[in-house]
Amino acid sequence: MKGIYSALLASFDEQGKINEQGVREIVRHNIDKMMVDGLYVGGSTGENFMLSTEEKKQIFEIAKDEAGSEVKLIAQVGSINVYESIDLAKHATALGYDAISAVTPFYYKFSFEEIKDYYNMIIDSVDNRLIIYSIPFLTGVDMSVEQFGELFENPKIIGVKFTAADFFLLERMRKAYPDKLIFAGFDEMMLSAAVLDVDGAIGSTFNVNGPRARQIYELAKAGKIEEAREIQHTTNDLIAAILDNGLYPTIKCILEEQGVHAGCCRKPMASATPEARIRAREIYKQYIK
Ligand SMILES: CC(=O)N[C@H](C=O)[C@@H](O)[C@H](O)[C@H](O)CO
Numbered sequence: 001m002k003g004i005y006s007a008l009l010a011s012f013d014e015q016g017k018i019n020e021q022g023v024r025e026i027v028r029h030n031i032d033k034m035m036v037d038g039l040y041v042g043g044s045t046g047e048n049f050m051l052s053t054e055e056k057k058q059i060f061e062i063a064k065d066e067a068g069s070e071v072k073l074i075a076q077v078g079s080i081n082v083y084e085s086i087d088l089a090k091h092a093t094a095l096g097y098d099a100i101s102a103v104t105p106f107y108y109k110f111s112f113e114e115i116k117d118y119y120n121m122i123i124d125s126v127d128n129r130l131i132i133y134s135i136p137f138l139t140g141v142d143m144s145v146e147q148f149g150e151l152f153e154n155p156k157i158i159g160v161k162f163t164a165a166d167f168f169l170l171e172r173m174r175k176a177y178p179d180k181l182i183f184a185g186f187d188e189m190m191l192s193a194a195v196l197d198v199d200g201a202i203g204s205t206f207n208v209n210g211p212r213a214r215q216i217y218e219l220a221k222a223g224k225i226e227e228a229r230e231i232q233h234t235t236n237d238l239i240a241a242i243l244d245n246g247l248y249p250t251i252k253c254i255l256e257e258q259g260v261h262a263g264c265c266r267k268p269m270a271s272a273t274p275e276a277r278i279r280a281r282e283i284y285k286q287y288i289k
C-alpha cells in the first residue's frame with residue numbers, strides 16, 4: 001500500500017450532477033500521465049462531504065470500474081453518520097477496494113472514547129483494513145501519539161493519512177509505530193515528511209503535479225535532499241499559485257486545459273470564475289505544460 005496516491009477529484013456538471021465520463025477521465029489521467037501508485041477516492045478533494053450516500057457509492061463504483069487493478073484504491077467512507085460509514089465501507093469492500101479510510105468524526109466535539117468506538121464500529125463491520133484520516137485544520141480534532149496508539153491496537157487499523165504541519169507529532173508517530181503506514185497529507189510539505197520516513201503521500205495536487213511529487217519523494221528517500229528541495233521549491237510555487245486562485249476549482253481548470261473533463265464543483269462550493277479560469281491557464285502554462 002506504500003507510495004504516491006492522488007486524492008481523486010470528482011467531476012460535476014453545472015447542475016451538480018456527477019459527470020461519469022469526467023470522473024473516468026480523471027482516473028485515467030492519474031494512472032496514465034501522473035503515474036500514481038494509487039487513488040484515494042471520496043476524500044476532501046473528491047468533494048465527498050457534499051454528496052448523498054448514493055452519489056458516494058457511485059463515485060466508488062466508477063473509480064473502481066475505470067481503474068480495475070491497475071493501482072491501489074482507498075475508499076474514504078468517514079461521515080458523522082457512522083451507519084452511513086458502515087454502509088459505504090461494506091460497499092467499497094464488496095467492490096474490491098484495497099483499504100478503507102475514515103475521517104475523524106467532526107462537528108460535535110466527540111470524546112476520544114467516542115472516536116475510538118466510531119473507528120472500531122466501521123472497521124469491524126467489514127473484512128478490510130482501515131487508514132485513519134486525520135486533518136485537524138478542517139475537523140478541529142487533534143489526537144495525541146498515545147491516542148493514535150490506542151486506535152492502532154485494532155490490528156485492522158493499519159495506518160493514518162496525516163494532514164497536519166506538526167512535524168514533532170509526525171516524528172513521534174514514526175518512532176512509536178514503525179509498522180503502521182503513515183501517509184503525508186500536505187503536498188507542500190512533502191519533503192519534510194519524506195525525510196521523517198513516511199510510507200507515502202496522498203494529495204490533491206498530484207492530480208496535476210504527480211511526476212514532481214514522485215521525484216521529491218524518491219529523491220528524499222534516497223538522501224538526495226538538495227535535489228529534492230529544488231523540486232519542492234518549484235512545486236510550492238505551483239501550489240502557492242493554485243491555493244491563491246482557489247484550490248479545487250484551479251486544479252479542475254488545469255485538468256480541463258489538458259482535455260480532462262474535470263467539470264464544475266459541487267455547490268455550495270463555487271466553480272472557477274472566468275478570471276480564475278484565465279489565471280489557471282497561466283498557471284498551467286507556467287508550471288505544467
Ligand atoms: C484539504 C486537502 O485538500 N488536503 C490535501 C490532502 O490532505 C492536500 O493535498 C492539500 O490539498 C494540498 O496540500 C494543498 O494544500
Ligand SMILES: CC(=O)C(=O)O
Pocket residue numbers: 007008040042043044045046185202203204
Ligand atoms: C488528501 C485529501 O486531499 C483528500 O482527502 O482528498
